[in-house]
Amino acid sequence: MIEPKTLSGFRDILPSLALVKEDMLYEVKKVFRKFGFAPIETPHLEYTEILLGKGSDEIQKQLYRFKDNGNRDVTLRFDHTVPLARFVVQHKNELGLPFKRYAVGNVFRGESPQSGRYREFTQCDFDFIGTYSITADAEIVQVIFHSLKTLQINDFTIYLNNRKIMNGLAEKINASDKVGDILRTVDKINKIGSEQVQKLLISEVGLSQEATEEVMRFIVISQRETQGNFFEFIANYKNYNATMKEGIEELEFLYKILEKSGIDSRNYTIDFSIARGLGYYTGIVYETTLDKLPKIGAVASGGRFDNLTKSFSNDNLPGVGASIGIDRLIAALEQLEIIKSRNTPAKVLIANVDNNYIADSYVLANTLRDANIAVEVYPEVTKLNKQFAFADKKGHQYLVVFGENEATKGEFVLANLQTGDKTPAKSISDLY
RNA sequence: GAGAUUGUAGCUCAGUCGGUUAGAGCGCUGGUUUGUGGAUCCAGAGGUCGCGGGUUCGAGCCCCGUCUUCCUCCCCA
Numbered sequence: 001m002i003e004p005k006t007l008s009g010f011r012d013i014l015p016s017l018a019l020v021k022e023d024m025l026y027e028v029k030k031v032f033r034k035f036g037f038a039p040i041e042t043p044h045l046e047y048t049e050i051l052l053g054k055g056s057d058e059i060q061k062q063l064y065r066f067k068d069n070g071n072r073d074v075t076l077r078f079d080h081t082v083p084l085a086r087f088v089v090q091h092k093n094e095l096g097l098p099f100k101r102y103a104v105g106n107v108f109r110g111e112s113p114q115s116g117r118y119r120e121f122t123q124c125d126f127d128f129i130g131t132y133s134i135t136a137d138a139e140i141v142q143v144i145f146h147s148l149k150t151l152q153i154n155d156f157t158i159y160l161n162n163r164k165i166m167n168g169l170a171e172k173i174n175a176s177d178k179v180g181d182i183l184r185t186v187d188k189i190n191k192i193g194s195e196q197v198q199k200l201l202i203s204e205v206g207l208s209q210e211a212t213e214e215v216m217r218f219i220v221i222s223q224r225e226t227q228g229n230f231f232e233f234i235a236n237y238k239n240y241n242a243t244m245k246e247g248i249e250e251l252e253f254l255y256k257i258l259e260k261s262g263i264d265s266r267n268y269t270i271d272f273s274i275a276r277g278l279g280y281y282t283g284i285v286y287e288t289t290l291d292k293l294p295k296i297g298a299v300a301s302g303g304r305f306d307n308l309t310k311s312f313s314n315d316n317l318p319g320v321g322a323s324i325g326i327d328r329l330i331a332a333l334e335q336l337e338i339i340k341s342r343n344t345p346a347k348v349l350i351a352n353v354d355n356n357y358i359a360d361s362y363v364l365a366n367t368l369r370d371a372n373i374a375v376e377v378y379p380e381v382t383k384l385n386k387q388f389a390f391a392d393k394k395g396h397q398y399l400v401v402f403g404e405n406e407a408t409k410g411e412f413v414l415a416n417l418q419t420g421d422k423t424p425a426k427s428i429s430d431l432y
Numbered sequence: 433g434a435g436a437u438u439g440u441a442g443c444u445c446a447g448u449c450g451g452u453u454a455g456a457g458c459g460c461u462g463g464u465u466u467g468u469g470g471a472u473c474c475a476g477a478g479g480u481c482g483c484g485g486g487u488u489c490g491a492g493c494c495c496c497g498u499c500u501u502c503c504u505c506c507c508c509a
Contacts, residue, residue: 003482003483005500008499008500008501061433061506061507062507062508079509107509109507109508109509111433111506111507111508112433112506113501113502114502114503114504117507117508117509118509121509122509123509184507297508297509298508298509299509300509301508301509323509324509325508325509326509327509328509329509351467351468353467353468354467383465383466383467383468384467384468384469385465385467385468385469386469387467387468387469388468388469388470389469389470390469391469392469392470393469399468399469401467401468403467404467405467413467413468415468415469417469417470420469420470422468
């Protein structure tokens with residue numbers, strides 16, 4: 001016998017979770033479409049050189065890379081963004097720019113698995129390609145907002161920052177070459193605290209005491225902690241240099257749009273400590289956390305990457321996009337007890353008590369299906385208590401009994417499994 | 433990749449100093465009720481103690497290897 005097992009970091013998803021996940025993806029995709037994002041699909045497997053174009057050393061170590069049967073060097077995709085870069089360059093002329101797309105699918109990373117971190121997981125990406133306009137950034141923020149709202153999540157914060165501000169800061173302290181290290185260190189502030197960040201900036205990044213203090217002074221700036229008009233408060237920093245000025249003005253413009261876009265001002269705020277580790281971001285970045293579960297990490301994040309297609313084409317295409325971490329959201333919703341558990345998509349189970357009337361059961365079932373109600377018929381005649389228990393376990397909301405007694409009376413028994421009510425019903429409309 | 437940690441029934445876990453036939457709760461199956469569920473009661477099934485090797489008269493327990501779990505670093509969703 002072969003022992004049934006899955007690879008480390010890979011998992012099966014059972015109906016109770018898969019139903020929730022599919023429902024959530026459906027809702028989120030509806031939001032994407034409402035904003036005009038079109039679905040695309042790209043292969044799970046790509047030539048390694050395509051994926052490595054943008055990859056750092058860290059990412060290389062995490063690749064699922066191998067030789068295929070034709071001895072080609074191939075790699076499983078580790079995100080949707082790099083394949084997107086190849087895709088838009090290859091199909092630019094057919095797409096029409098600017099181009100808005102979403103992609104939902106699994107990606108693979110060979111890192112060591114931990115709770116909530118798998119080697120195969122689902123990413124929901126949506127990106128706006130081919131425009132430098134900050135209105136595109138604003139649209140991405142709105143999509144994040146409406147995606148979470150449609151999933152019944154209300155207590156979340158989209159933190160906003162701009163890479164250009166961080167670059168401008170690095171310029172100011174003459175550490176432009178270290179901006180990546182600074183970002184990665186600053187990014188840990190919520191995890192290890194500001195004192196540790198300060199220590200690391202000196203010992204690991206190699207900043208001077210003075211430069212470190214400047215960085216620390218800067219990254220604690222957040223709109224929520226600021227009294228009065230935030231943009232007036234930070235206006236002075238525009239004098240640092242052109243990069244800083246541009247970064248702040250972009251945020252100002254973004255803010256102006258968001259204020260009038262109808263999204264709740266409690267759900268977004270500017271915070272200079274938001275760094276985003278990923279190297280390819282060049283402008284405004286976002287990171288969304290759940291107010292009640294900050295520890296679960298970012299559930300939706302992204303930003304602007306204006307050099308996306310540089311390695312595939314001479315005429316560069318800018319882009320801005322974000323990704324919703326659907327697996328993490330599911331974990332969050334479970335903890336917040338927003339998810340109600342069930343193991344079947346069917347709302348109604350028609351019990352089978354007598355094979356002589358099974359045909360009538362199917363007529364009833366199909367009538368319900370025509371009314372868009374998911375229904376299944378129990379396949380064999382067994383004791384009714386077994387069929388009740390089955391419906392209970394699976395999570396059907398109603399059980400219908402239709403047999404000889406009902407046929408002669410011209411009605412059927414309708415049991416509401418949640419309330420316990422069992423009533424004779426004459427019409428299927430009682431189920432609506 | 434480095435360090436720490438875990439592995440016994442479908443699940444959660446006991447298992448004494450190395451000692452004879454490895455336990456519990458939940459779940460599962462059947463009955464109690466040959467057409468009426470959820471926390472009744474009764475019974476039952478289910479384990480090469482992760483895998484391989486070693487020490488020993490004897491290993492779930494000790495040693496080595498390996499896989500796996502989980503955590504930290506790293507990186508990220």
